[in-house]
Amino acid sequence: DAPSPRPHPPRPAPVPRGDPSPRRCLADVAEVGADGDPVVRRRAPPRPVRATFVNSLGSSSANLYWAGTAGTPSFRALRMYYGPLGPGGRRTVDAYEGMAFAFTDVGGYGRLGEFVLEAGRETYVLTEEMAGEFRGGFPPRESGGSEAREARSRECRALVAADAESDESEACRTCASAPGCGYSQARGACFVSHPTATVNTVEECDELSGVGDLNSRTVDGWLFRAKALQLFGEGPKAQRLAYRCLQRALERVTLRAGGEDHSAWQSRAVAGVRASLEEQRAKIEGVFDDADHADLLGRSRHPKLAEVHPDMPAVPRLTAEEAREYIVRGEPVVVTDAFDGGWRQPDTADSRSAGAGYPYPFEPTTRLIRDTFGGFVDAVRGAERDAIAGGGGGEEEERLLYYLHEIVMNRDGDAAVAGGSAPSRLRDDLAATTPSLLPLASSQPFFGSLSYAKVWIGQGGVVMPVHYDATDNLYVMAWGRKRAIIGEPGQLGEMYRYPNGHPLVGSSQVNLTDPDLGAYPEFAKARLREVVVGPGDVLFLPAYWWHQFEQPFEGTAAVNFWSVDSDNGPYRHMAHTQLREHQLADALEDSVVRLLGNRAGLVLDALSKGEGSAFSRDVSEDDADGARRALVAAARKWQAEASDLPGGHPLVEADPLKLVEDYLDRTHRAVDMDAEGWKPGTKWSLDRATPLPKRLRERCREAGERSPFMSLCD
Structure with a gap:
């Protein structure tokens, strides 16, 4: 559902040309004189400067970025990538007085130093002392803000x-x-x-x-x-x-x-x-203060998850001014006052696919329905009345939960529903909401524009299982309170990501409600955080951070706004060491898909589970040997490419056979391939999907084979 990430192959660091700064020309500034008549003054353009940046850190590389211009909304937000500087490295750029430049570590967007260019100064040196101050953590809350x-x-x-x-x-x-x-x-x-x-x-x-x-x-x-x-x-x-x-x-x-x-x-x-x-x-309802937040977190924790991860840090809840430091560094944060000037109450996974044509069996239990908004509301309210009255609506043995999610803003930022025009009230709500979000979004690293928005409305009890998106995300709560469990980017081994050819790629195989360490032992090492968001809150979720949204308190409504990067930024994996794991997993699976097509899933399953697997007898020795060679070659190629990127990666020196073994164990060993009658290329079975509820049968019908939905309702 989220926009796809840009292609993975690395590109050279851009060499900025022209003028990325404010306009060169003189500006007309209109003022009002003592007699009330306008007075036009001429404002001088920013003065050009030549600046040389030096990394004097003894053993650490650093990335250099243009970080906006002093006095503008995007000041300190990363805007253009000037590439890495190794220890002792130097880079000279032509820029303008007042422009800001930032050094970051090569593993993410954590700041090591910042400079604002001055007339008459030519050299700007990143020192150990400066880096130590910036590495000291986030600044304390402001006395006039959330404190x-x-x-x-x-x-x-x-x-x-x-x-x-x-x-x-x-x-x-x-x-x-x-x-x-x-x-x-x-x-x-x-x-x-x-x-x-x-x-x-x-x-x-x-x-x-x-x-x-x-x-x-x-x-x-x-x-x-x-x-x-x-x-x-x-x-x-x-x-x-x-x-x-x-x-x-x-x-x-x-x-x-x-x-x-x-x-x-x-x-x-x-x-x-x-x-x-x-x-x-x-x-x-709302999340009122830190004490309320802590109480809500404590009342809604999953007991078995708490046994594995008893000390998950809480995502901070801050004012917009305080939160900006987190956003510019690409860290999750909740902004509590984005709409204090006025507030109108008004499953998304990486869409990459191996393209192999049903290489894995899939038997969904949920039913995907296309319905009108009025039909959805009637179904929800009917289900809630049945639950309170103590009835299940007649035939259903268990309570059904309804969850609506619909794209309401297209890539160009225009209100749209189902690819067509949007109702006027929805257009008005989006028009009233986006101005309050743009100051936050402009602090995101390499923000280009808001692009795509989706509305989410559902009953209490709904869970959107843990997954990641490929773009930055501002998640706006309209009403109700949601709990979110958030994990750092990467962690493909700890989170056991589904393989690319699987329909749940971008999601974790681990059930966070009841984690099974016997099947997923590395999950015990996962780095997780937790938060509750309520009406008026805006949660900043950076790209590739894992997240699971839950509704343990009541029904909720939310709108999330994805964004696209500007063209001046690096590919994500060049700035984030953690995201290079995605490159490795993608390269390994793609190598087998190119070799074996839709048989890739079957062969990878056999390699991960050994001769005792259900499908090992259907895998020829030639296919198995070919897949092993392709995997090792892909691992070696990834190591060569990763070693050339700034900061490299801890696995570039590992045995390629060990990389392949770990990939198979964490990505494929627990994938369920045992579906009756399945073979490579067989379409996904819908036999286990929830039956159409009785209250919908009169106005809904089964969808055709080519429809992305299971049922269509009038």
């Missing part, structure tokens, strides 16, 4: 705790009257104010308490008012008022269905209102 927000949140929490005996209306007024505090209807507690999740003024507290006497409306009357607010109300305040109306509706319907002799119809009525209330609750 101040955390301190204020602690004060806000204490307000309602001290006033615990008052009713909700009084608690809301006490909280909202304190500067910077807001009352959470969903939690019945006071936190630091949040643009969507808290009541932030005394006037709104009064409006909520004055919504009307319980008996002033019927159940349908309360539901109708809530629906009108949801559809036509202005901003988050209307959503909070809708939640209050749904609370009234639940109180009313519960009273009407009171007693033990209420009918099944009344039970379903209560379940329907409760489902509507829970759906709306997700839209006024």
